[in-house]
Amino acid sequence: MTTDPNASDERSTRTDEHDERSADATPDDGTGTPADDAGPADDEPEIVDGRTIEHLLTDHERDIASTAEGTDATAAKRPTLDLPRLELGRRDFMKAGAAVGAMSGLAGCTSILADEEGDDSGSAAASGEHKVAPGEHDEYYGFLSGGHTGEIRVVGIPSMRELMRIPVFQAESARGYGHDAKTSQMLEEEGDGHVWGDTHHPRVSQTDNDYDGRWLFVNDKANGRMARVDLEYFETDAITNVPNCQGVHGACMQLPDTQLVFGVGEFRVPMPNDGRDVDDPDEYGSVLTAIDPETMDIEWQVEVDGNMDNGDGGKEGRWFFATGYNSEEGVTESEMTQADRDYVKAFDIPAIWDAVENGEYEEISGVPVVDGTMDSSLNEGDRPIVRYVATPKSPHGVSVTPDGNYAIASGKLDPSCTVIDIEAIAEVDDPQEAIVGQPRIGMGPLHTAYDGRGHAYTTTFIDSEVVKWDYEAAVEAEAGSEEPVVDRHDVHYNPGHLIAAESYTASPQGDYLISLNKLSKDRFLPVGPIHPENDQLFHIGDDDAGLELIKDKPSYPEPHDASVVHKDKIDPAKTWDTDDYEIDYVAEGEESFERIDDSTVEIEMWARRNEFSFPEVTLQEGDEVTLRISNVETTSDVIHSIAIPEYDINLALAPQDTREVTFTADEPGVFWAYCAYFCSALHLEMRSRILVEPDE
Amino acid sequence: MTTDPNASDERSTRTDEHDERSADATPDDGTGTPADDAGPADDEPEIVDGRTIEHLLTDHERDIASTAEGTDATAAKRPTLDLPRLELGRRDFMKAGAAVGAMSGLAGCTSILADEEGDDSGSAAASGEHKVAPGEHDEYYGFLSGGHTGEIRVVGIPSMRELMRIPVFQAESARGYGHDAKTSQMLEEEGDGHVWGDTHHPRVSQTDNDYDGRWLFVNDKANGRMARVDLEYFETDAITNVPNCQGVHGACMQLPDTQLVFGVGEFRVPMPNDGRDVDDPDEYGSVLTAIDPETMDIEWQVEVDGNMDNGDGGKEGRWFFATGYNSEEGVTESEMTQADRDYVKAFDIPAIWDAVENGEYEEISGVPVVDGTMDSSLNEGDRPIVRYVATPKSPHGVSVTPDGNYAIASGKLDPSCTVIDIEAIAEVDDPQEAIVGQPRIGMGPLHTAYDGRGHAYTTTFIDSEVVKWDYEAAVEAEAGSEEPVVDRHDVHYNPGHLIAAESYTASPQGDYLISLNKLSKDRFLPVGPIHPENDQLFHIGDDDAGLELIKDKPSYPEPHDASVVHKDKIDPAKTWDTDDYEIDYVAEGEESFERIDDSTVEIEMWARRNEFSFPEVTLQEGDEVTLRISNVETTSDVIHSIAIPEYDINLALAPQDTREVTFTADEPGVFWAYCAYFCSALHLEMRSRILVEPDE
Structure with a gap:
């Protein structure tokens, strides 16, 4: 990278070309997307190929765009920021260091990729068709955050099917999360009692820079918390305020x-x-x-x-x-x-x-x-x-290259990415000198992922693209050069994060990439004013073919980020191990109903196809009831629950699981507790009659 | 249908064949499904091809199965129930009536189907491949209940992509449902304050026996409620306790x-x-x-x-x-x-x-x-x-044929379906005489859907099949005959409801069918002890080809039932119409901050890219604050929200929408309200600083 006195002008020129391209594009640009019936009204901000010219820009840019209205779009020049520049003298030092890193890093990654592909010849991914037929398994787990749903979503890749939701910062009844004593106490105490969260960045634990499948961690942007998900049971097991x-x-x-x-x-x-x-x-x-x-x-x-x-x-x-x-x-x-x-x-x-x-x-x-x-x-x-x-x-995204050599940052207000040499940080006097590359990527660059073959993939929010570039070439090139870019592909529309398979490890898989797009506009059947987002799957495994769009996946608002882990690195439990559980299991024969005093009752019971241990439970109005219940099944996927009408309780019970709840029997009447998981042919008959006798 | 003295014996023979087939099947039966690593332990109930031999049966059947253990499976005979039988004298009356119905019904439906297919030549469905490429739209809306999540899910068919969730009986933060005054009051008052529900049967309103796209209704099994979803806005707008x-x-x-x-x-x-x-x-x-x-x-x-x-x-x-x-x-x-x-x-x-x-x-x-x-x-x-x-x-499912001639019921404890002649009900002395057909379908028949071509499709929970049969042939046949069955297809595993496209109208589309299967076992990557369910899509449009399995879709527990509506019959709004909304819209320039008295504040504000009307709001600890906010955007899919940290509020604001919330400013401090929908390049800077000054 050199300090070129013309670099700034050159960047402006390239910006103009971008504008021209944006302005020429039409909403229905051959992607097969039906045009939006409603279309923008005359007085609305213009949307061109998914890019809002007005409002998505900075105040400065907006002023310029306004001035340029009705004139050639190339007149709407981007502001030229006063970017930090490397001193020429640092360049050779950096290049030497970077080249060594590149050699070891790239060679290592390439051979890993080749080995894995060799082993995967029978997989759906290796079939070249990116299809997962009925009954076939996906190649990867995608862990997507659920944004302001406060959850984590598990998606199979490449099918993009949502396999499971993991509630994290909010109670959820199908899994009974926040209904039993342990999880409700965790939400109330460690979780500071908040009823929702805003999950952004799910990260899976690593050992030796590779996924170890133990835990997933995720933040809550709304209420300042961090949570841990146990990947043996796919359940949130800790929250820290x-x-x-x-x-x-x-x-x-x-x-x-x-x-x-x-x-x-x-x-x-x-x-x-x-x-x-x-x-x-x-x-x-x-x-x-x-x-x-x-x-x-x-x-x-x-x-x-x-x-x-x-x-x-x-x-x-x-x-x-x-x-x-x-x-x-x-x-x-x-x-x-x-x-x-x-x-x-x-x-x-x-x-x-x-x-x-x-x-x-x-x-x-x-x-x-x-x-x-x-x-x-x-x-x-x-x-x-x-x-x-x-x-x-406003640098927004930052991610470290798989070889560990660079941290690459970018922000929406400048078209370049900033390549920071990590080894140099400790060595240079002025931290600016650690900046070894500043390629021009496109309008609104946000986040960067890696394929392990030396390529970076950066989302551009305003241009609505994923841009593939060579980060070693960026270190070699002049600041502001577009030459390191090797491919770019439209996304639909306005991407935030993107993630490539195992991009956060030292050895990305290099085959799939997901762009998490904030707007879906007209890509799906309309579902009212709240639109889904659009998570688009690309195949990136063939550098000659370039980025290949495989699927559009609508997503409930609002996935922010994801981690993608190969299936062989996650080993979920099929049933609960009673040794892992903090409260005592209730085996068949161990059921008990104990009245401790005038207003305290303890019930220990079990559930199996098609019955609860107690077909009937009699309580007095006002009783404080602690109910502990185990699912005594040992067969995987035979799940029960105990749903208690009017009492706002549904405890989900996977095989060998035990849950406990305490409630006050404050409503007199007859309440038929039932199993909410369709567990057997006599599922409907599986119930326990709870009689709450009125206080006379 | 005749009363055949041998019918009962013949049924037993067919049952034996079923048992034999089940026992011979292996878990990995050529469907490409990996075998379950964990496998059933020796002391576990045996699972054969997804059918649990133990526990899924009645007490009586379980006794028989236990006796037959270790012997030829054909020895495990099903009990012969004492079924109600028609008098011979009724048969001719019923046949005559049914035949008239069949002629008009079938002819009408066939021509409707042909017309619609003619119009759909460019659609994904008509391409014969059942694929929906990126950017293409699905042909149908599937409205699936979410079971004990208490929600409705909108799925595109045939892609089986989940397009949207509609929270119904529980608060949900991404849509702000239960966070704003209107929806929180609805949940609290009409909804009786319950925090969850168990949705089973989503039904879309009809006019003249066809979908009119106005409303969807759904029950709550847990707490005895009924809700209505407005299909213009895809939002729950009424709950009745x-x-x-x-x-x-x-x-x-x-x-x-x-x-x-x-x-x-x-x-x-x-x-x-x-x-x-x-x-x-x-x-x-x-x-x-x-x-x-x-x-x-x-x-x-x-x-x-x-x-x-x-x-x-x-x-x-x-x-x-x-x-x-x-x-x-x-x-x-x-x-x-x-x-x-x-x-x-x-x-x-x-x-x-x-x-x-x-x-x-x-x-x-x-x-x-x-x-x-x-x-x-x-x-x-x-x-x-x-x-x-x-x-x-225990008849479980009942559904009326598209021609309106029959109600067909079936239950898990008998292998037959019961065909009831609707016209006859009012005419016969003994209601039993309205039963005009009782074909043998398979073990555990639960629910029945229709294709408009005279076929019924019935799920069999224990056999894990969808069975296609001719309901007029069933009226002609002897009770217990299997002859009306024209096709059967394995599902994976243990289906509950099934739904065919527009099956509940007078003119089903006859092309797609979804079987909502309760167990997925090993069909997907493992995700811990709580498994997803498996909603399987079949193409049923080609009677010669029979049932064709197109897709497996994992579903978060626990979809119970669905309605499938052609896309042309739903017309969702893209932005809110302020005339439809009960509270006043706050336009730009109309924002206000009013202190009513020492402890009451009213705020009217708006949101647009990238700002709230008030960058700063100062409150006193203890203030009772009513905040009303409008999204002044007019462009579809530009959604904002106002998330208030620590105060458990996130109001989602689609374009032109207005929401209100009242809260007590009981925590002193600085709280940065922010927009949780990534709305523009300056989304991160979109915030309002709420200062709650401490009570001295």
Whole structure:
């Protein structure tokens, strides 16, 4: 990469070409999509090929677009930001380092891919048709976040069939999540009693930079929490409420062995946010939170300048990267968009541990908070705990290349990606010097995934594309060059995250990629004013063929991000192991009904095809009842539940599972508890009559 | 149909053949399904080709199977139930009537089908490949119930992609359902405050026996409610809590014009169920409930003997049919399975209206309850309000043929379907004489759908099949004959309901059929002890090719039933019409912040890309805040929300929609309200800072 005095002009020219292409495209551009009947009204913002010219742009861009109205679209030039530039002198150092990384990284990945393809000759994926016939299994698990549904969704790839939902931050009756004592207590206590969440970034635990199938972690942006899903039982088993912070946005982990899970705090608030300093934004802060994956306890937090956003961990465990915006520390949109650059923050994890161990922190809300702001004394000297790498405004996505050499960031307000040399971060005096590439990708670049063959794939929100580019070529090329781009493909429409198979590991599979598109517009049968999103599956395994669109999958709002794991790396349980369960199993013959005192009853019962151990239970109005129930079946997929009408209880019981619930029998009457899982031919007859005798 | 002295023996012989086939099949029967690694343990019930030999059977059958253990499977003979039989003298009358019906019905349906196919030559369905390429639209809307998730799911057919979820009986944050004042009040008041429901039977409104696309109705089996979904906005707009009743199970309507919606009460309870008569099961009752579809008010109820189950309406508006079990009126499983027959109840709707208008009812919980029990004086004389047609034990499904001639019922405990001549019901002295056919279908027949070409398709729960048969041939054939069966196809596994395209109208489309299977076992990648169900799509449009399996679709537990409507019959809104909305829209310029008194604040605001009208709102701790907000966008699919962290609020705002919420600002601090729908490039900057100043 060179500092070319013409680079800025050249970028402008390329922008013009982009605009021209956008303006020429029509809504029905040969993709087979029916035109939207309603079409934009005359006074509506124009939508061209899924790109809103108005409103999707910055204020600055909007002004320019407005000026250009009715004139040649090429006149609507993008603003030229004052991008940080490398000194020429650094280039050779960086190139040398990068080349070594590239050789080892690429060679390793290519051979891994070849080996795996050889083993997969009988699979659906290897058939070349990307089809999964009835009865065949998918090749991959996709774990998609459910956005403001607060759940995780498990999708099979390449069929894109939704295999399961895992409720995380909200109660859900089909699985009885939040209905039994354990999960309702977790939501109430660790979950701080909130009834919903906003899951964004599901990440599967790794060992030695590969998926180990133990856990999935996911954030709650709405209420500042982090949750863990047990991938043996596909059930949320821990929630941690994160203090000193509002909106845990990014979620990722320290690699190679999931030593820590990181929650990237977004919104700046007073610390703690208990009513102090509400009118004094200078006192607000934003923190990175490190959580122990085993205990889910918070180890420490690091306060930084500005709002943070997404994050990713380096492969060797030293660095963690977070993007951010609002370096202005403004509190309104206009205040937040004054500056022309923001930062990627590189957290030096061992240095932070040292600070914590040396007592260089302030304890806030019971958590050690280390000062990682720019002016902190901990950021002076040779070993700053946080290095601030200036990038074009509002870098949004950041992800580390499989070889561990680069962190690649990009943001919606600049058409380039920023390639940061990870090894260089510790070596350079000025963090800007670690920037070794800045290829021009397209309008609104957000997130980047990898195929293990040296390619990066970046979504462009405004252009509505996935852009494939060569990241080593980007290091070689001039800043602002489009030459590293090797392919681009329309998506429908306005993509956020994208994910390639095992992109977050050291050895991506390189065959499939999903673009999570925010708008579906007219791609599906209309279903009212709330549209589904559109998750599009691409095959990327053939570099000659380029990006191949395989499927459109409508998704209930709003998947944000995903992890894709090969099926051989997940080993779910088929029935519960009673040793894993914290409460005692009730075997046949062990059922009991015990009246402890005038108003306390304990019931231990079991369920099997087609009966509950007690066909009848008599209670007195006002009784406090603790009911424990086991499914004594040992056959996989024979699930029961006990649904108690009017009492808002439905405990789902997989084979060998035991659940408990406590309720007050405050409504007199007859209540037929029934099994809500259609379990056998006599399923309808499976019930227990609960008689609540009235208090005289 | 004749009374053949050998018919009973012949049925036993056919049963033996079935057993033999089941026992010979292996789990991996050439369908490409990987064998279940875990396999059944030695002490587990044997599962053969998805059929559990143990436990799925009746007590009687289980005894026989146990005796036959280790011997030739053909020795495990099914019990021969003492089925009701027609008198020979009725046969000719019935045949003559049926033949006329068949001629008009079949001819009409065939020509309708041909016309529609002619128009559909460009559609995915007509391409013969049943594929929906990216960007193409599906041919049908499938509305599937979500079982104990309490929701409705909208699925595209034939792609089987889930297009949307419609929350009905539970709050849901992505759509803000239960978060805004209108929907939270509906759940709290009309919905009786329950937090979950168990949806079973989604039915779309009809005019002149065809779908009119106005509404969808669905029951709540758990808490005895009925809900209405507005198919313009795909949103639940009314819930009715049904008294005198526990478990509204079946749901269906009076045809041809949706004059009434019926909820079929299942569980027998005291009326009202307020603590009286808890120990006196003789006083329990079960009711059919008739609801006005416009007002959702309850018009009347009819009390009957025994538990009811599913229902369907005749095409001409006079009769409504409900199946039932527990004619013994027992309270335990063994008491409920003593008798060898139960009843299909035929409700004479005009006669019931007459009784109500004549004041022949008792008012219970404010509802006129008409006595339709067997011993009621209203069932004496020429025009009984309910006719009890005895069938083999526990008839479960009942559905009326498209020509309106027959109601076909079947239940898991007898291998036959019962064909009831609807015209005959009013004419015969003994309701048994209206039974005109009783073909042998297979083990555990549950539900029946139609193709409009004279074929019925019945699911067999124990055999795990969809069985195609000719219902006019069944009227011609001897009771117990298997001759009317023209095709059968394995499903995977244990199907409940099935639905064919527009099967509930007078003119089914005849091309697609979905079997809703309760177990998926090893059909999909394993996802822990809670398995998805498996909804299998078949093409049934080619009678020569027979049933053709197209797709397996995993489904989150637990879809029960569905309605399938051609895409041209649904016309959803793309944005909200502010005239349709009950609260005032807030246009740009109309925003206001008003402090009413020391502790009451009213905020009217709007949202658009990328801002809320108020970048900042200052409240005092303890303020009672009413917030009304409009999305002022006019472009389809540009959705916003206002998510308020820590306050458990997320109001989804489709274009032109307005929502309101009232909350108490009881937590001091700074709370960044944000938009949870990724709406534009500056989506992340779209927020409003809510300052709650502490009470000093």
